[in-house]
Amino acid sequence: MIKCNPHKTDLGPMVEAGRAHEHWCVADNYRTRLMAPGQPVLFWVSSHPRRGIWGAGQLAGTPVPGPQWKISTNITLFDEPILASDIRSIEELSMLEVFRSPQQSNPSWIDASAWEIVRTLLPD
Template structure:
């Protein structure tokens, strides 16, 4: 993938691992916002208030029933260093609404233009991942069908 720029960015993606996070509770709450950990790299330095962000639930272990996009929202501010010597990661504030039904990995893999999503090609990549501007256009059309989506996109 090319280096991410403001021009090529569609939306940021936070990946949640069900082996480390209680995904069922997170999704049942309807809200997955708050501060999410991101790697201290050039991508996290590009994160800014107002940019779209998606929640991707991984499922390589089979712990959660459906791998895919389970939330949509907005970045609320830049990624910041919490000055914790035990945690070198940055933290980015977000507002994310969870969806009752995901846009699944299988649906993405079977859709031209989404079949090369970074989460499908490189599932072990650290946060934040990214969808390109063209991928975001295709995803928005799918996300808009969710009852929770009005006003989020």
């Protein structure tokens, strides 16, 4: 999961384009090193009245090291976000990392069992 804080990254151009930016900052950690092209990725918008999952797609590349590591993505935004309140109301998803540790840097983690449930919430 890639998180976007709209107080730091303008959502307007992404919403107009129907797509998230292609490149996102990620932490220099073991999670980033597990990222690979073709893996699914969710787009979480934080610090917003309608926070939640705003899009989904795939990783488009491998992490690029540097002073600020980056990952390429191909994320399409949904017509309507899946709100955090709706996600949290599902018992199996109530302990997602974005709820337990919202300050955690990108990427955030979703385990396989939670991913199977989240997939059922995604628009066709």
